Amino acid sequence: MSSRTENWPPADAEPVSPHADAPAPGTQLAEHYAECFGCGHEVESGLHLKSAVANDMSVVSTFTVQKDHQGAPGLAHGGLLACAFDEALGSAVGNLLRRPAVTARLETDFVAPVPVGSTLHIAAKLDGGSGRKTYVSAEGRLDAADGPVALRARALFVTVGFEHFTTHGDPDALDKFRESEATETTAAEDRGWDVNP
């Protein structure tokens, strides 16, 4: 039996292109929220993922496994690695399509152990979309962009309006996103995003 979902992207997927105002290749992407476990600088034991747009309009992210990230002695916790992929995949969808989206489904293949101290290089690309659905996949390599593959992941993100975050999360979510972005870039509302798709 195959360990992976067959037929990727699914039959309903059509090609998706980055938004006309997507950040150009070489752009370092800002954290999307200071308190985000995946990318926020205020979370001491967080992942501190750093992401940038690559030449082929994939998003490449790096993350160094710390002692606080262990599952087995000396090895990264699997769920935490899935979290790193969630962040990297979400960053690709959010930044390339310039639309807020949330993870609906995330599938992760753990191909090789990831030791504490190693740096994962995660390359995420948009595979297709249908309506509010975006299919995205990523590969994570150990210690170099062309290092051995340690993980692969595929995900479905669903576009939501910003009210998703104010209704289900924090009523001040928009202000908090804006505060996080203020130091490095402009507020989401001002970046030409579809805030109410």
Ligand SMILES: CCCCCCCC/C=C\CCCCCCCC(=O)SCCNC(=O)CCNC(=O)[C@H](O)C(C)(C)COP(=O)(O)OP(=O)(O)OC[C@H]1O[C@@H](n2cnc3c(N)ncnc32)[C@H](O)[C@@H]1OP(=O)(O)O
């Ligand atoms: C996150 C902050 C972003 C802020 C924005 C700033 C931009 C920053 C830029 C970049 C950085 C971003 C980095 C973030 C990284 C981390 C992301 C996360 O961890 S997100 C948290 C975990 N995920 C949830 O909490 C979702 C919980 N689920 C839901 O809220 C709903 O289920 C939701 C919105 C996913 C769908 O609910 P419905 O009622 O709106 O829509 P329905 O009709 O159910 O689904 C739409 C389509 O998707 C399919 N679908 C939904 N779930 C599916 C599933 N599990 N498997 C397959 N298909 C599914 C459905 O069948 C439907 O398809 P058909 O249009 O009919 O063809």
